[in-house]
Amino acid sequence: MTTETVRYRTFDPLKEEPTPIFRLFELVYGDSAAIRNRWEWEFLQNPRSREIRMLTAESDGELVAMTVRMPFVLRTDRGDEPAYFATNSMTAPHWRGKGVIRRLYDMAAEDGALHFSKGTAPAMYRQLLGMGYREIVPNTYMTCLLSPLRWVAAKAGCSWRQSEPRQPAVFADFADFAPVEHFEAPFNAPACFGTLPGPVRDVSYLAWRYHQIPHRRYQLFCRLLDGRMISFLVLRIEGMTARIVDISWDGSRQDEPARTLRFAKCFARTAGAVKLILWGTSEKLRSAASRAMFLKRAETPHFSYRPGTSGAGTPTWPGIHFVHGDGDVEYL
Template sequence: MTLEIRQARLQDYPAIAAFIVEAYGALAPYKGQDRWHWQFVDNPFGLRPDNRVPVWIALDGTRVVGQIAVQPTEIKVVDQVKPAGWIVDVMVLPSCRGGGIGQRLYAAIAEEVAILITLTMAPATRRIAEHLNAITLPAVYQFSRWRRLNGQLVRRYLAMRTEHRPRWHGLVELGGHAGFGDLFSVLVNPLLSARDSRSQAAKRGQIQLVEVAEFGADTDNLWRSIQHKYAIVVPRDAAFLNWRFRDCPQMSYRRFVARNDGRTVGYVVLRRAETVELPQGIIVDMVAEQQAIGILSEMLELSIDWFGDTVSSIEFATSIPEVAAMVRSHGFFRTRAHHPTMVCADPVLRRLFSDHRNTWLLSKADHDWDQIHLA
């Protein structure tokens, strides 16, 4: 096989679309043209000279056999804002794996994009990043809070989590036939009801969540007031939030500002999972004035109330230890720890990233973490 590795252009989309269908199978409809254009073409943070798009492809003749895409973004590094990119959609066709295609694609991207960050990744992608001398960033913790369970849901969840582990998957199927999910739900649901009763009896503050069609100047003012708390962060200004949560063509995001006596003191973005996913609620991003734990705590309770009993569980993620401790006090338990990587050749920037590596604000708003996950 003679491969060509290069950056894609708009006119390559039909070949890329054929690759997506072949590579992603049942997930392909959720990586279609509308999402592709939003993420890579209409993204306001990336320039597209000569019709180029931030997608690097491996071509065998005219057939795309592998790709790595970059979701353009901006990163505030201490007192400077730098262009950067999230590594996303890393995929090589099974018949072409083992020949170093992924490594060649990643290396080609690193020559063009000065700062490359990856939040969630497969082990193979991590190995490629480490080969390029990546800095490993502090953990981002993923949490879940159960609402109401049933046997079918428990079976679906365990089947999804063990899909690529045949031995465990077999045990899950055996447990499903034995009624494990039903028994587990019967035992756990009374405990969840008791927890919720205690939560509802707790005193609430003065915060109100107000749904908005888009984020505005008050959100910009909020972000300017707290951005100094983070040496390294993707700016949460209205331009980013509206592209991310208003313009996204696939997800049904609900956008709220938190107000106290009419003053905006925070915002939160919520999503109920699509019907093809597990029936979950997702707290995608949550920011408060001075990142005050008291305000965040009230916003979290209001978000839990908003989901109500329409979901079986609620997901949340954060890189901030104080926020992680707060959500645990509200009945969330940690399910995973993710260890992002950052590839950057500039020695000055590498030193800044290393020196301030513990001051990142990361959530499900970053990367392309929040996307359709089939169950």
């Protein structure tokens, strides 16, 4: 078997049956239930579904590798530019090490845009570096212990009665926070999505990403002052672990993102979480998290990028705001 027998092409999820994709998932993961459950949401209901690029490699009529590029707009100090997250990349076991996935990544990069990868396994990360990808730092996780005693008890195998989550309205110190039930006003003109460099997200994207998703459940909040949205927060709580999936704020506010981080800790603790995990690249966010008792961990999702060919130079990454929810790692 050689790579000369491989046919590379673009697969159109809007027009083609996904059966070959499901079969490849079964070869790679032993099961295709996860991709079947999220297929319609991920590829057909996405607000930018027509711009999704799904690149595949076939041999003898069978799919042997694939990679997907999810489009977004990246806002930096040099303006807005098209970019993509690499997602759903995989190669059938008997085709690994033959250069197939590298060819797919090279095809994807022919558009000249910036390409990003997150949640990469160590072996694949080494391949990406060989393909011209570059590391983005800082890119490690940060963790805050919400209840050290409960954490020690859990480590020792002791049980602890978990309290029921309380509505944020009961927090007297956080009366300016409210649950997000509908992406209507004040999301029509939210200041916290227009002032931070990073992926640009509009209302349709947020509704798709956090409300319409079929296999994840999130806690969504916003901070309001005089009817104006100051910050936006997405939490996922599973057992004793809570994650800050998304956080954004009005960049002109001196008390942000510190106040929203304090609220996140308070709500997660009341919901029974023992630790709160944060991943983000923004220097301002990480500095505020350090002051809020978040500790840096060695673990990293290996966030990296492949430079575009526009000649515009490289953004200053510590000033760019990426979060855990960006890319596909959070919802796989």
